[in-house]
Amino acid sequence: MQALKVLSTEEKEALDSPRISTDFTQSxxxxxxxxxxxxxxxxxxxxxxxxxxxxxxxxxxTSNISEADTILLNTCAIRDNAENKIRHRLQAFKAIKAKKPDVTIGILGCMAERLKTKLIEEEKLVDLVAGPDSYRDLPNLLDQIENGQKAINVFLSKEETYGDIEPVRLHSNGVGAFVSIMRGCDNMCSFCVVPFTRGRERSRDLVSIIHECTTLFNQGYREVNLLGQNVDSYHWNNPDSNETVNFAQLLAHTAQIHPDLRIRFSTSHPKDITDEVLHTMARFENICKNIHLPAQSGNNRILELMNRTYTREWYLDRIKSIRAILGEDCGISHDVIAGFCSETEEEHQDTLALLTEVQYDFGYMFTYSERPGTPAAKKYPDDVPDDVKSRRLSEIIDLQRKHSGIRNERLIGRIEKILVEGNSKKSDKHHYGKTDSNKVVVFPKGTEQIGEYVYVKVLSCTTGTLIGELVNS
Known part of the structure; x- marks a missing residue:
């Protein structure tokens, strides 16, 4: 099954369909x-x-597929369902290829890296396969196809960060933008393909990150989301001072660009998030008080099988520090896997107990999906029946929905500072934005503009959305 989260209407609609490129006409x-x-x-x-x-x-x-000379799918390989979605999408391209035989179809990203030449062999429509570290080579690969060949580059780099490339903001609302601060992952979680599809961990240089964030602010953006598979292990060696910049220091540098630039980040690993990071978040008002801290399981035996390298007790200690340093209002979200190899009913209950103890604001929840080539696939049988996995997932989702409602109800009557992100999907008479703790708020429009900060009083809520009204600052 797919990952599920207790989502707002705006978030659900954003996740239901793929992100499609917009029009930038060149030669x-x-x-x-x-x-x-x-x-x-x-x-x-x-x-x-x-x-x-x-x-x-x-x-x-182009955003019109019928106009395209080249069609590229940037893919995910984290679960079997994600790959099946791509294969199904490729079938829809048969008609396009029949009408336009010269159109090039390419697969990029993690699925390309995992399957490599198999994609070209199995999916006859595919002309090009490029892994996450091969994007600089795309013009050359497209040239090869022009000469009648298939093209593939799945070389994994130990240095590539694309830090010198200014991204074209395809997926932005003009208010917030993604900024990649590192690539790859050194955490060999037994269930995960990421170390094999994105390679070893390497951090981008501080100078280019700050330059990109500063440029975004000067262009009118008011929020950046710093991205990495494990942002807490960010480290960059400054060649001028021979000192190492860690994630807490990167956060501080980014926050000092301008007080009106909001900083978010993901994802954190429980073994690496430090009190220094938490104190840095507390020090700067514009670093959002929201942490995504994947748990995966609430049972120590399962955590050990997953090679998560922390215990339930360690994880709960990190939660305790977050609440102590950042306060009870800090938004905390999670990832949880239901039905990992050999998980018993008692161990599943341990996960439910963890959710109850923490009371997360929201979470991404999914059943275990065996990924070929991972340590878990090689060592442990996928022996929990699908119906048991599904039932356990439903129990996790139901409990999280309850906790999301409780956490949202705490804010009723409160006044929250909101960054206006756009029109509500349900009504163009309403704006929406997010709280510091990453909760979506919908409110009737006033004179405010998209990209401005406003103050909203929370009047009511659902499990996924806060409903409010504008108030004077």
Whole structure:
């Protein structure tokens, strides 16, 4: 099953469909490129890098697939369902290829890296396969196809960060933007393909990150989301001072660009998030008090099988520190896997007990999906029946929905500072934005503009959305 989260209406609609590239017309002689992006925020950020690379080489982009000379799917491989979605999407391209035989179809990202040449062999429509570290080579790969060949580059780099490339903001509302601060992952969680599809961990240099964030602010953006598979292990060696910059220091540098630039980040790993990071968040008002801290399980034996390298007790200690340093209002979200290999009913109950003890604001919840080539697939049988997995997932979702409602109800009557992000999907008479703790708020429009900060009094809520009204600051 897919990952599920207790979501607002705006978030649900955003996740239900792939992100599609917008129109940036350059030299038509190289043709127009259409990009669909699937999966995590990192994939969306990567598609913006891809677009920049291709535009700089003279390609144009289009949001109309029928106009495209090249169709690129930026893919996810985290679960079997994600790959099946791509294969199903490729079937829809048969008609396009029949009408336009010269159209190039390419697979980018994690699925490309995992399957490599198998994609070209199994999916006869596919002309190009490029892994996450191969995007600079895309113009050359497209040239190969022009000469009648298939093209593939799935080389994983130990240095590539794309830090010198200014992304084209495909997925932005003009208010917030993704900024990648590192790539890859060194945490060998037994269930996860990311270390194999995105390679070893490497951090981007501080100078280029601050430059990108400053440029975004000067262009009118008011929120940046710093991205990494494990942002807390960010470290960059400054060649001028021979000192190492850690994540807490990066946060401080970014927050000092301007008080009106909101800073968010994801994802944190429980073994690495430090009190220094938490104290830095507390020190700066514009670093949002919201932490995504994946738990995966509430049972120590399962955590050990998952190779998460922390215990339930360690995890709860980190939660305790978050609440102590950042306060009870800090938004905390989670990832949880239901039905991991050999999980017993008692161990599932441990996970439910963890959710009850923490009372998360929201979470991403999914059943275990065995991924070929991962340590878990090699060592442990996927032996929990699908109906048991589904039932356990339903219990986790129901409990999280209850807790999301409780956490939202705490804010009724409160006045929250909101960054206006756009029109509500349900009504163009309402704006929506997010609280510091990452909760979506919908409120009737006043004279405020998108990208401005306003104060909203929370009047009511659902499990996924706060409803409020504007008040004077």
């Amino acid at each position: 038509d002689y190289l043709g127009k490129v259409y990009i669909e992006s699937y999966g995590c925020q990192m994939n969306f950020a990567d598609s913006e890098v891809v677009t920049s690379i291709l535009i700089n080489k003279g390609y144009g982009t």
